[in-house]
Amino acid sequence: MSEPVFLLLFLLEFFVGSIMFSYWLGKIKGKDIRQTRDGNPGGSNLGRVFGWKWGMAGIVLDFLKGYVPLVFVVELGILQNWRLAIVSVAPVLGHAFSPFLKFSGGKAVAVTFGIWSALTRWEVPVLLGTIFTIFSLTRVIRKKGKTTPADDAARVMVGMLAVLVYVLMRGIPYLLPVWCMNMAILFYRHQRDIKAILVNQGSKRNAR
Template sequence: MIIIPGLIELACGSLMFSYWLGLIVGKRLEKVRDGNPGAFNLWCAAGFKVGIIGAALDFMKGYFPLVYFIEKGHFSGNNIAVIAIMPILGHAFSPFLRFKGGKALAATFGIWSATTRFEGSFMYAVILGILKLAERMYNKGKPSLPEVDAVLDILGFVILGIILIMGNFESYLLLLWLFNFVVLLYKRKNDIAFFLRVKLAK
């Protein structure tokens, strides 16, 4: 039975921990940078410590209870992809924020940690680290813009997908990657469009 676990995963993903932590410390994340109610904007608004707590909670809602379902063998094959995408959808379209949730990066790390025993999330973290380091060096250490971060998130995820294909990973992980990519791209479509307009105008 996939419906009840799917609803549990969806509900977990919809819990907007970073946004709520921001309210607790007197910061409204919709007024920070690009208005994304996620851990990075919490970090920018409330500092390192609170940001790390928000990121950890957003990660864990993607990781738990997904890792429990997988390790206990409740699901296999493509059903894992269906269950695993639910926390991402919950975060991206949270009913607690009138279905205007966050960009789901921390939750993405959570589900890939659960489905690949941290291998996929580690690869994505390394890829993003390299891309963002290169961007910082190119801009001589200037703070990155949200639109640039969005492009790097997507580029890094595309590279992860290529690695998954070349590495002969299980087919359900490729299906999960596709689901995840569509959501990440949709949540960043305005940032990417703005980035492209600026680049084409130069």
């Protein structure tokens, strides 16, 4: 595959990823969701502001922009190895650093589900979904109420560690660099929430 085609696919995937559906759905409802809650212009924040139906719409659209373009690249065998790895992460990069929002963006969880659905034929999303469900059920059982951004960050990090185990067990070479790049972006976009978790844990230890 020629370098121009590789570059074109990267730019296309990045562009599609950078379309901030949840932000624009919020604007349709008359509010900039970046100015509410945790300021995340993604589906989870959209749902917290306007209800689960709007949140689900944003999440599905964010998922599809990660899945649809990439699944064609994967199934048609257009790219392999490191080129496929780089193009795979482009939608996540576009969502996290959207040029339409002055290179700011969302936390890239739904689009992460999308790219891994395309790369692993739904195996990783089933794994992540199971972990997310366990987190949610645990919270319900413990009567903790609604999840917080810090809770979301915790389950994303734990989920991605489980994905790493999956990647190492499968032994497919290009999946490891995809995971590394994806994890780096997710960690960066969740860093404020991760710091909140660490501060909270430190406070609990000091209170003992």
